[in-house]
Amino acid sequence: QKEVEQNSGPLSVPEGAIASLNCTYSDRVSQSFFWYRQYSGKSPELIMSIYSNGDKEDGRFTAQLNKASQYVSLLIRDSQPSDSATYLCAVGGEGGGNKLTFGTGTQLKVEL
Amino acid sequence: DAGITQSPRYKITETGRQVTLMCHQTWSHSYMFWYRQDLGHGLRLIYYSAAADITDKGEVPDGYVVSRSKTENFPLTLESATRSQTSVYFCASSEYRGIDTEAFFGQGTRLTVV
Numbered sequence: 001q002k003e004v005e006q007n008s009g010p011l012s013v014p015e016g017a018i019a020s021l022n023c024t025y026s027d028r029v030s031q032s033f034f035w036y037r038q039y040s041g042k043s044p045e046l047i048m049s050i051y052s053n054g055d056k057e058d059g060r061f062t063a064q065l066n067k068a069s070q071y072v073s074l075l076i077r078d079s080q081p082s083d084s085a086t087y088l089c090a091v092g093g094e095g096g097g098n099k100l101t102f103g104t105g106t107q108l109k110v111e112l
Numbered sequence: 113d114a115g116i117t118q119s120p121r122y123k124i125t126e127t128g129r130q131v132t133l134m135c136h137q138t139w140s141h142s143y144m145f146w147y148r149q150d151l152g153h154g155l156r157l158i159y160y161s162a163a164a165d166i167t168d169k170g171e172v173p174d175g176y177v178v179s180r181s182k183t184e185n186f187p188l189t190l191e192s193a194t195r196s197q198t199s200v201y202f203c204a205s206s207e208y209r210g211i212d213t214e215a216f217f218g219q220g221t222r223l224t225v226v
Contacts, residue, residue, distance in 0.1 A: 032211040043202055043217040044155070051211050088155065098143050098162075098206060098213055099170070104154035 002027045004091050006103035014111055019076040021106050023089030026070070032092030033065055034100065035074045039085045048074060079110045115139070118203050118218040125193050125225055133188045133221050135203030143206045144186040145170075145215065146178065148199040155202065161186055193225045 003026040013019045021035075032051050036044035050056045050063040050072065062075040072091075076083055086105040093099035116137040125131045135144065146158040147170075157170030159178040167178050175197060177189045186205075190197055200222050206215040 032213070034214070043220050046214055046216065049212065049214060090155075092211065092213070098208055098215075099145070099157060099160060100155075100215060101157075102147075102155040104152065 002030075002091065002093070002101045004089055004101050004103040006087075006089050006106045008104055009107040010109050011106055012109045012111055013079050015079060015081060017079050019079045019083065019108055019110070021074040021076075021087050021089075021108065023072045023074075023103055024070055025072070025089075025091045025101075027091065027101075028067075028070060030070075030091045030093075033063070033072045034090040034092070035061075035063060035072075036088040036090060036102075037085045038088055038105065044088055076108075079108075081110050081112060084108055084110045116203060116205050116216060116218040118201075118221050121219065121221060123221060123223050125223070127194060127225055128192050131190045131193055131223070133190075133201055133203075133223070135186045135188070135218060137184055137186075137203075137205040137218075139205060139207070139216075140183060141205035141207045141216075142183070143208060143213075143215075144180065145204040145206075146176070146186070146188045147202045147204065148172065148197075149202060149220075150199050158188065158201075190223075193223075195225050197223065198225045199223060 035048040048063040064073045089103040090100040145160040147155040161180040203218040
């Protein structure tokens with residue numbers, strides 16, 4: 001049984017700060033990793049994907065992957081109140097990202 | 113509009129009744145999925161389909177039935193609803209591109225079984 005672990009939070013950061021969200025996974029052969037954002041009462045929205053060790057940047061978001069440590073993280077720079085949401089880490093299954101295993105999500109609160 | 117749509121958005125049903133949740137996508141994605149989301153459990157895969165007439169179980173399939181006669185539709189049926197099936201159900205679709213396959217979600221159906 002694949003497992004994806006996240007701290008449920010809430011993680012509170014002041015506006016303008018860097019928010020750091022972390023995720024660990026159990027299946028060593030996993031190859032694809034995704035971060036979804038989910039606002040309350042809404043559906044998950046894909047914000048980042050990463051497949052290789054290292055960093056991947058997209059605007060204010062940076063995903064980091066360390067396969068040796070089985071660790072994925074998401075950094076949000078210059079956090080805004082609109083970033084307040086639950087962030088879901090997802091790990092792709094056989095053949096890539098077709099069957100996703102999700103963590104339970106980390107709730108982020110960006111305070112004014 | 114193009115995308116993935118679910119219906120109904122909200123449903124209340126009684127224990128023991130059959131209920132079907134609909135999912136329709138206009139991207140012609142080959143893969144479609146049904147997840148349920150519950151507090152403390154996150155999103156869990158119920159069933160998925162790799163193509164029309166090809167379906168397979170996910171992590172929590174008991175009590176659910178799926179079919180996929182057309183690529184664009186993937187209905188989920190609860191044959192005899194139970195209170196434990198009260199949840200938010202999300203349909204998703206993706207087009208396989210190897211490890212960079214990305215899944216996109218519908219807006220969800222909130223189901224309450226009383």
